Amino acid sequence: MRSKFWGGVHPAGRKELSADTPPTPVSAPAQVAVPLQQHVGKPCDPLVSVGDKVKRGQKIGDGKGMCAPVHAPVSGTVIAVEPRPHPNGTLCPAVVIENDGKDTFESALKPHADTSSLSADELIECIREAGIVGMGGATFPTDIKASIGKVETLIANACECEPYITADDVLICTDADRAIRGLLILGQILNPRRTVIAIEDNKAKAIAILKEKLRSVPQVELAVLPTRYPQGAEKQLIQVITGRQVPSGGLPRDVGCAVFNIATCASVERAVVEGEPVLRRIVTVTGPGVKEPRNLLVPIGLTFGEAVEAAGGLTGDVWKVLSGGPMMGRAQGDLFASITKGVNAIVVLTQAENGEAEHPACIRCGKCVAVCPMGLQPLYLYRFSKAGDSGTLRYYNVMDCIECGCCAYTCPGKLPIVAAIREGKQLVREGK
Amino acid sequence: MKFAVTASPHIRSGDNTRRIMLDVLIALIPTLIAGTVVFGLRALAVCAVSVVAAVAAEWLWRKITRQYGTVSDFSAAVTGLLLALTLPASVPYWAAAVGAVFAVVVVKGFFGGLGQNIFNPALGARALLMLVIPSAMTRFAAPGTALPLTGEVDIVSSATALHHMQIPALPEQSLLDMFLGNIGGCIGEVSALALLLGGAYLVARDVIKLRIPASYLATVALLTAIFCKDQDPLQWMLYSLLGGGVLLGAIFMASDYATSPATPGGQVLYGVGCGVLTVVFRYTGLYPEGVTYAILLMNAASWLLERFTPTRLFGAPQKKGGLRR
Known part of the structure; x- marks a missing residue:
């Protein structure tokens, strides 16, 4: 039942900058700040206080409800629990650990060489305790996503459609077995009739590897x-x-589907089989503003600045530093934020990529309508967001916007459509 | 170190308003050449006057109203050129200049500028000139007439294809002459070949979609074939399509972004509406031509068409269009 999605755009991929760089491990710095909120939902409460000794893998924050625990990525001493810069642009409470350099590992998770004997509930509990969230950037707690009973179709998302990013690509190229095993563990929980790995055709090497590996996993x-x-x-x-x-x-489960990022699948394997919670991830540090674009395997809590240094540092006339890709990523004012579980890339753009206009103006060309994958009319969402007319915004289904940015990307008038729509959504949420 | 912090997306396509307007100007080059070949340098001079007047008016209007300058987006140049192409080559220069100023300031500027205007600026100005100087607007020199470059033009008007068809009779011009442009008429409407070349360029560059021109022309073709006033419906239909400004209107006027619907369904209905009104005005009106008023009327209806053809929302049943919110 393969079909096509509506609209969409073809921005230049620029993946060649980093595609051939297997993730270089970056050792943890002398101090790491681990944000207590790295997921969608309620922030964690700290489980440690200043002066406590922590081991690598020890749970240092957790909470009730929609919450994913966080763990110490290094062993050492807690020297502060205080607000620190977060990639979302705010100051977020974080546990600051002074690294003792010993990397003593201790985790409440048990390794399981054979996972087939584990029940769905045990697996979900394991995923929750490992603090796994959507690693593609959405950071929705994976245990909640997996606790929906049975699904018809289980999809591992390896599309990585954002330009520049190659983190999932190199994950498959270097660690495909782990990702596939993780997907099968998720399949054990969700009992799907169909299990699919979805990948875009611009990743020839990863496709070849997956084809080879999947021969034994029919x-x-x-x-x-x-x-x-x-x-x-x-x-x-x-x-x-x-x-x-x-x-x-609605939600994917309304059509019998569950979608997990391929990196999330790999994290599931690491948690269930090896008993290691989410302590590190692959981050693509790339863009024309980075000296040596590459993929890095970084401990959670490493700052953007330290990651950029590990890729040779900044170069050229830097315009923007992004957490995530250029279509949906978030611009960083500085390099002080800590890398969280959802940061799949740090993209540095130079002034040459600056396509913003001084005087944006809508010429009603209708191209935004043609590219919108949700079937919306972005030109009106822009107009009525600017006018603050929430009634009309509801008429035009503003809340269905997924903020993919196709409209603003394609707009010849260079309107900041997505920014306006976010304001419009806020108006509707406030019921104004 | 501080970096720019603005909302996503952080990259933009290479497409921009200026490029689009430039493409329209490029697409009009064949038509401009054809007009100059058929009517001589005076045709080129009328176009130059109109473009200069439009650009000057745009510059001055933005200056006086203390808005940022928009001359560099070329939209005023496009308006000026499109207006000139809808005028006979024999029209007084001052008329072209007045029309261009009216188009840019009144039809566009008063409504808020580019993208905000309800009516097509060039056609709005042409409608004004039809009211003010009807005789000069409906006298057409025969092709190849040596029009003087300066001074008042006193020409013997030659009957265009549409004049014949109003009788009604099949025109004396051959279909090949009609296609190539060896006929009398307005500067930009004579050569179907040049217009189609320009249209093909615009479609290839993705500046316009085929929906509006195709539905417009198909409607005219269908209606003239059905309500044929001659023995041969095919010939009648072809003369209807090649005569007058229907091609210029369908390709370059009706497809104007600002004044046509933004929804795909609305665009098709809009083209059909333009076609129906064009045929009705041609058959019943005082003037042999009806394209200008057909498109202007549909301009006014475009918001309505858009309202009745909402796009289909992902994951929802198709919503019925309507006036109520």
Whole structure:
């Protein structure tokens, strides 16, 4: 039931900058600040206080409800629990640990050489305790996503449709077995009729590796999709793989689907089989503003500045530093924020990439309508957001916008459409 | 160190307003050449006057109203050129200049500038000139007439294809002459070949979609074939398509972004509406031509068409369009 998703754009991929760089491990610095909120939901409460000794892998923050625990990425001493810069642009409470350099590991998670004997509940508990969240950037707690009973289709998302980013690509090239095993563990929980790994056709090497590996795993199907942004957006990917549309305001499970990022699958394997919580991740540090673009394997809590240094430092006329890709990433004012579980890339753009206009103006060309994968009319969302008219915004279904940025990318008038839509959504949420 | 912090997306396509307007100007080059070949240098001079007047008016209007300058986006140049192409080559220069100023300041500027205007500026100005100097607007020199470059033009008006068709009778011009442009008429409407070349360029560059021109022309073709006033519906249809400004209107006027619907469904309905009104005005109106008023009327209806053709929301049943919110 393969189909196409609506709209979409073809921005220059620029993945060649970092695609051939297997992740270089970066050792932890003398001090790491681990944010207590690295997921969508309630922030964690700190479980340690100043002066406590912590081991690498020890849980240092947790909470009730929609919350994913955080763990110490190094062993050492807690020297502060205080607000620190977060990639989302705010100051967020963080546990600051002074690294003793010994990397003494201790985790409440047990390794399981054989996972087949574990029940779904045990697996979900293991995923929760490991603090696994959507590693593609959405950071939705994986245990909650996995506790929806049975699904029809389980999809591992390796599309990585954002330009520049190659973190998932190199993960597959270097560690495909782990990712596939992780996907099968998720399959053990969700009992899908169909298990699919979805990947875009611009990753030839990863596709070849997956084809080879999947020969011995016939229950997993490989879907090689023609490259188009935003193919990796959850709703669009489900549409492509199953032909079904997640209802407006609904969730993937409403159409019998569950989608996990391929890096999330790898984290699941690491947690269940090796008993290691999320302590590190692959980050692509790239862009024309980085001296030696490459993939890094970094401990959670490393700052953006330290990661950029590990890639040779900044170069040229730096314009923006992004947490995530250029279509949906968040611009950083400085390099002080800590890398969290959801940071898949640090993209540094130079002034040459600055396509913003001094005087944006809508010429009503309708190109935004043509590229919107959600079937919206972005030009009106822009106009009525600017006018503060929440009633009309609701009429134009503003809340269905996934903020993929296709409209603003394609806009010849260079309108900041997504920024306006965010303001419009806020208006509607406030019920004004 | 401080970096720029603005909202995503952080990269933009290479497409921009200036490039689009430049593409329209490029697409009009064949038509401009054809007009100059058929009517001589005076045609080129009328175009130059109109473009200069439009650009000057835009510059002055933005200056007086203390808005940022927009001359460099070339939209005023496009308006000036499009207006000139809808005028006979024999029209007085001052008329072209007045029309261009009216188009830029009144039809566009008063409504808020580029993208905000309800009516197509060039056609709005042409409608004004039809009211003010109807005789000069409807007298057409025969092709190849040596029009004087300066001074008042006193020409013997030659009957265009549409004049014949109003009788009604099949025109004396051959279909090949109609296609190539060896006929009387307005500067920009004579050569179907040049217009189609320009249209093909615009479609290839993705400046316009085919929906509006195709639905417009198909409607005109269908209606003139059905309500044929001659023995041969095919010939009648072809003369209807090649005569007058229907090609210029369908390719370059009706497809104007600001004044046409932004939804795909609305665009098709809009093209159909333009086609129906064009045929109705041609058949019943005082003037042999009806393209200008057909498009202007549909301009006014475009918001309505858009409202009745909402795009389909992902994951929801198709919403019925309507006036109520």
